[in-house]
Amino acid sequence: MESIAKLTGVSKEFRNGRGIRGVNLVLQKGDIYGLLGPNGAGKTTLLKMLTGLISPSFGSISLFGQNLEQSFSASMRKVGCMIESADFYDYVTAVQYLKLNANFYPDIRPQRIAEVLEAVGLASFAKEKIRHYSTGMKQKLAMASSILHNPELVIWDEPTNGLDVEGVVHFRSLVKQLSADQGITFLISSHMIHELEQLCNRVGILHQGVLIREGNVQELLTDNISLEQYYIAELQKGKELMENGRLESRT
Amino acid sequence: MKKKWLLSGSAIGISGAIMLATGLTAFAGTSGYEDYKAALKNTAQNLESVTVQADAVLKDNGTLLSQAQSNLKASLKNEAVSGTLKINGKVGSQNISLYRQPEGLVWKSDASDIYYVKQDKAEKNDQEAGKVTKDAAWLSSQEETVIDALIGNLKNEFTSTSESDGSKKISLQLESAQIPAVVQALAPVAFKHLAYQSEWNRPGDSGTAAEGSDPEELFQQGLLNAKDIALTDGVQIQSISLNAVVNPANEIQSQQFDITFTGQDAQGVAHTLTASLDVQLSAFNGTTPDSIDLSGKQVQQLKDDHEGRHHE
Amino acid sequence: MDGLRAGLKNELLLMIYRKKTMFFFLVSVLIPVLFILLFHALHPILGRIAVSPSYPVQMLEIYTVFLIPLFMFVEIADLFPQEISSRTLKLALLRPITRLGAYLAKFLALGVAIGILLLLLGTVSTLCNILFGIPGTGNLDIFGLLKAYAAAFLSMLSLAALFIFIAQFFRSAGGFLVFSILLYTGAKAVPYFINGFSFFSITSYTDWYSLWLSHTVSTGRLVTTSLFLLSSLLMFLTIGYILFDRKEV
Numbered sequence: 001m002e003s004i005a006k007l008t009g010v011s012k013e014f015r016n017g018r019g020i021r022g023v024n025l026v027l028q029k030g031d032i033y034g035l036l037g038p039n040g041a042g043k044t045t046l047l048k049m050l051t052g053l054i055s056p057s058f059g060s061i062s063l064f065g066q067n068l069e070q071s072f073s074a075s076m077r078k079v080g081c082m083i084e085s086a087d088f089y090d091y092v093t094a095v096q097y098l099k100l101n102a103n104f105y106p107d108i109r110p111q112r113i114a115e116v117l118e119a120v121g122l123a124s125f126a127k128e129k130i131r132h133y134s135t136g137m138k139q140k141l142a143m144a145s146s147i148l149h150n151p152e153l154v155i156w157d158e159p160t161n162g163l164d165v166e167g168v169v170h171f172r173s174l175v176k177q178l179s180a181d182q183g184i185t186f187l188i189s190s191h192m193i194h195e196l197e198q199l200c201n202r203v204g205i206l207h208q209g210v211l212i213r214e215g216n217v218q219e220l221l222t223d224n225i226s227l228e229q230y231y232i233a234e235l236q237k238g239k240e241l242m243e244n245g246r247l248e249s250r251t
Numbered sequence: 252m253k254k255k256w257l258l259s260g261s262a263i264g265i266s267g268a269i270m271l272a273t274g275l276t277a278f279a280g281t282s283g284y285e286d287y288k289a290a291l292k293n294t295a296q297n298l299e300s301v302t303v304q305a306d307a308v309l310k311d312n313g314t315l316l317s318q319a320q321s322n323l324k325a326s327l328k329n330e331a332v333s334g335t336l337k338i339n340g341k342v343g344s345q346n347i348s349l350y351r352q353p354e355g356l357v358w359k360s361d362a363s364d365i366y367y368v369k370q371d372k373a374e375k376n377d378q379e380a381g382k383v384t385k386d387a388a389w390l391s392s393q394e395e396t397v398i399d400a401l402i403g404n405l406k407n408e409f410t411s412t413s414e415s416d417g418s419k420k421i422s423l424q425l426e427s428a429q430i431p432a433v434v435q436a437l438a439p440v441a442f443k444h445l446a447y448q449s450e451w452n453r454p455g456d457s458g459t460a461a462e463g464s465d466p467e468e469l470f471q472q473g474l475l476n477a478k479d480i481a482l483t484d485g486v487q488i489q490s491i492s493l494n495a496v497v498n499p500a501n502e503i504q505s506q507q508f509d510i511t512f513t514g515q516d517a518q519g520v521a522h523t524l525t526a527s528l529d530v531q532l533s534a535f536n537g538t539t540p541d542s543i544d545l546s547g548k549q550v551q552q553l554k555d556d557h558e559g560r561h562h563e
Numbered sequence: 564m565d566g567l568r569a570g571l572k573n574e575l576l577l578m579i580y581r582k583k584t585m586f587f588f589l590v591s592v593l594i595p596v597l598f599i600l601l602f603h604a605l606h607p608i609l610g611r612i613a614v615s616p617s618y619p620v621q622m623l624e625i626y627t628v629f630l631i632p633l634f635m636f637v638e639i640a641d642l643f644p645q646e647i648s649s650r651t652l653k654l655a656l657l658r659p660i661t662r663l664g665a666y667l668a669k670f671l672a673l674g675v676a677i678g679i680l681l682l683l684l685g686t687v688s689t690l691c692n693i694l695f696g697i698p699g700t701g702n703l704d705i706f707g708l709l710k711a712y713a714a715a716f717l718s719m720l721s722l723a724a725l726f727i728f729i730a731q732f733f734r735s736a737g738g739f740l741v742f743s744i745l746l747y748t749g750a751k752a753v754p755y756f757i758n759g760f761s762f763f764s765i766t767s768y769t770d771w772y773s774l775w776l777s778h779t780v781s782t783g784r785l786v787t788t789s790l791f792l793l794s795s796l797l798m799f800l801t802i803g804y805i806l807f808d809r810k811e812v
Contacts, residue, residue: 048811048812051657052656053653053656053657053811053812054811054812055811072659072661073566073659073660073661073664074659076657076658076659076660077659079657081657083653083657084650084653085650087649087650087651087653087654088651088654089577089580089649089651089654090649091580091581091582092577092580096576096580100573100576100577101658103569103572103573104566104569104570104658104659104660105659259801259804259805262797262798262801263798263801263802265794265797266793266794266795266796266797266798266801267794267798269790269791269793269794270763270791270794270795270798273787273788273790273791273794274762274763274791275762276787277762277784277787277788277791278759278762278763282784392758393756395758396754396755396756396757396758397755399754399758399761400754400755400761403754403761403767403770404767404768404770404771404773404774405773407774407777407780407784407788408773408774408777408779408780410779410780410781422779423779424777424778424779425777426617426776427615427617428616428617428620428621428704428707428711428773428776429773429776429777431624431770432621432624432625435617435621436612439609439610439612439613440609442610443608443609443610482610483610483611484610484611484697485610485611485612485613485614485615485697486610486612486613487613487615513613514613515611515697
């Protein structure tokens with residue numbers, strides 16, 4: 001299988017002592033990868049490094065088999081993402097905003113904008129200024145803009161934030177549909193395990209900057225009743241491991 | 252990665268070096284402005300006595316409105332001045348002799364035998380105060396910095412050419428577009444002020460005729476008949492030119508200044524007013540002013556009308 | 564360069580969507596006309612004030628000292644610190660455009676906006692002269708006018724590069740705006756206290772275009788001052804880029 005994204009020994013240290021330590025991660029074509037972890041585990045940092053917003057202190061990152069830094073714009077052409085939070089220029093309308101994005105991809109058909117707005121359920125608010133949007137609507141717009149150019153890899157950071165129940169259901173079906181129809185690879189982070197349980201084929205658990213466990217959802221589920229149980233158990237192990245590590249370093 | 256750093260590093264290095272070099276060139280380069288300033292400073296600082304020949308001409312559309320020619324001998328050390336002043340105006344011509352000596356300023360018109368004497372004690376105090384600071388620089392470096400800053404980029408407009416005999420010609424030529432908007436905006440204000448002031452100083456023409464021999468009146472009448480230059484509309488400075496010759500001893504030998512205004516008078520007739528001043532300096536520190544003995548002569552003391560204003 | 568074209572187009576569109584850009588354009592069109600109205604109002608007091616062919620150049624002085632720097636600070640505040648504080652900088656950076664492309668797009672967009680501002684001023688003030696000018700105040704020297712405006716454009720670009728560099732240190736638009744206005748007025752005042760400062764300060768070059776109107780200024784002087792402005796443009800643009808490139812968004 002073709003590797004879509006590959007992180008090798010990626011580390012990033014922040015001044016406050018937190019960061020990412022030695023993460024190895026490979027996304028295969030067609031994966032719906034769930035990046036799980038509690039608040040502050042480093043999920044957003046990892047995604048920012050993967051998309052070039054911050055550069056790693058150590059390690060290498062490649063997208064579509066190319067070094068990210070060397071062929072940044074060529075790689076990013078095939079990536080759609082929403083990182084950290086859905087922020088926009090609030091003085092433009094959704095259509096204006098999507099048109100701005102479309103300028104980067106010369107081969108986008110004009111009707112594509114209406115299509116993606118329809119796909120995320122924002123068609124009726126298309127001409128409204130983003131200033132008047134709710135958090136959930138902004139989240140939907142961010143999704144729309146990241147699938148605008150038919151990317152091969154979609155990276156979404158906490159996509160269900162601010163979505164209502166209906167929105168979450170819609171989100172899941174959108175992911176499934178895009179994955180099935182176009183074979184898009186997804187990397188989705190969340191701290192809400194049950195949201196990803198029925199969606200992902202692979203998950204990774206990030207705890208205090210370390211990818212403590214990675215696995216195939218089907219395999220994990222045979223050993224555990226639910227992904228949630230597995231997740232809690234792994235986090236507990238992770239904590240113990242960290243504490244033992246600290247004790248060892250003291251003695 | 253390395254290539255990027257190499258590229259941006261060399262861009263900063265090269266541009267920084269050029270910036271520094273061009274800045275230093277401008278900073279160290281002797282511009283005409285610096286030459287002129289140095290000559291002015293040198294002339295003023297070492298000046299003890301000098302003979303001045305000055306010629307002021309005011310022309311309207313090429314015809315002479317008034318002209319003043321003077322030949323003055325001045326000694327700064329003794330605070331003495333003597334000389335003659337010749338005024339040609341539309342109202343006729345006047346020759347005035349004037350002396351500045353310990354009893355005050357003495358004026359005499361060729362047309363009469365009366366000597367007018369004007370004492371100004373207030374000024375004397377100023378001069379005594381001035382004496383104390385005489386050793387200090389003529390222009391403090393702080394004032395010089397302020398003037399430099401005000402002149403700004405006009406500095407670059409001064410040109411200086413060296414002659415074979417060691418003298419220098421310095422010139423400044425400005426056309427209307429080059430004159431700062433603030434200065435340009437002052438032109439109509441100045442003309443308004445001029446008209447206003449002449450109304451004040453002359454309650455009626457009949458009064459002037461009766462007192463015809465007061466040189467101060469004559470002077471104003473001859474040189475500045477505001478009615479002749481009463482531009483009211485569209486007043487602007489058309490050009491300013493300044494030419495100076497600096498001798499090898501770095502003293503200003505001659506100084507020419509021309510300013511041309513264009514505008515219309517109240518009747519809508521277009522005028523081009525040109526004011527020129529041509530000053531020749533000679534006999535640096537080798538001039539002795541003449542003095543006049545007033546005993547036995549017809550003397551009239553004059554009160555200074557403006558004295559009250561000075562004290563305000 | 565990858566994405567630069569789209570990036571520039573987007574930055575320009577965003578400028579138009581921001582109301583203040585259009586407001587500044589409107590003001591810059593109105594000011595020459597307002598001055599004409601002011602001259603008319605002053606007619607009883609000062610007589611008719613000359614509107615001559617040098618009117619476009621006289622207006623340029625007001626613009627390069629006040630209006631364009633102010634416009635520049637407002638736009639730079641929106642282009643850099645505002646994008647950091649509202650977390651919208653990533654929107655452009657996550658597209659197929661390099662950091663250098665995104666940075667240059669912002670600078671070029673500002674350059675285009677300043678160019679438009681100058682173009683509007685030149686056109687309107689020339690029209691004012693044609694319509695309200697007092698006859699017999701000289702001839703219009705189109706070539707000289709173009710030279711002066713081109714020179715003013717270069718000095719404004721250098722000033723913009725300096726303040727884009729400064730903007731990299733700010734995370735809030737308000738803070739940058741206050742600081743840059745203070746810094747600019749400060750830098751304008753320093754030559755009154757320190758001799759020689761003006762030779763090294765870009766802020767002293769706002770009226771630099773007047774050299775290009777002169778017949779007496781030596782070519783050498785024009786070359787050195789042009790080189791100074793060009794090299795400072797390149798230097799601050801590059802340092803600004805290095806800071807922008809290292810930004811963790």
